[in-house]
Amino acid sequence: MKPNPQLLKFIEPYDEHIQNLALELRNFITDLVPEANELIWDNYNAVAMAYSKSEKLKDAFCHIAIYSGHVNFGFNRGAELxxxxxxxxxxxxxxxxLSVKDFQSFPKEEIQSMIWEAVGISENLNSALIDKKSQPKSIVMSISEKKIRPGNKTSG
Known part of the structure; x- marks a missing residue:
């Protein structure tokens, strides 16, 4: 799935390295779980994407949050891994x-097995997600009016 044009617009204020890192992490997830939907929030203090086999955040298994100096790669039920x-x-x-500063040092193999476990946790909580093979969607969930972004303290 290609990046949503709105997502690309949302991450424009960030340094090119941060943009590329976020997109590499995004591709890592979408290549591994191609049926996952991408749920996007252009929030006050970060741009965030959650990955879910449904269109609901409660079913998300992992997420990415973009900040000015790093990108967080997270698990929505990480305490249960x-x-x-x-x-x-x-x-x-x-x-x-996990706070990620560059994709080269990102522990891909370990994270991959953690993602599969997280997908399993999500499917156990909602059995309708098991064997779900729908066409993935990239959905903008909300856009904050005011935002903190690199280069400007707040906008909106």
Whole structure:
């Protein structure tokens, strides 16, 4: 699935390295789970994409959040992952993430197995997602009026 033109517009204010890193991480997910929908938020403090076999955030298995100096690669139910040799950050009830500065050092093999476990967790919570083979969609969920972006403190 090609990047949504609106997503490309949302990430324009970010440094080219951050844009490329976000798109590489995005491609990593969409190549691995090609049937996943991409849910996009142009939020106040970050651009975020969640990946779900449905069109609902509650079914998402992982996500990407773009900030000015790094990109977070996260798991929506990361606290429930068992097959992790990677230390994920986060103190909340469920969400865990890894801060990524470059794609070369991104632990692709370990993350790949974690993604498959996360997909399984999502499918266990919603059995309608099992063997779902629909055409993936890239959907803009919301656009914040005011935003903090590189180069300007706030816009909107």
């Amino acid at each position: 068992t097959k992790t040799s990677i230390k994920l950050n986060g103190k909340g009830k469920l969400i865990r993430h």
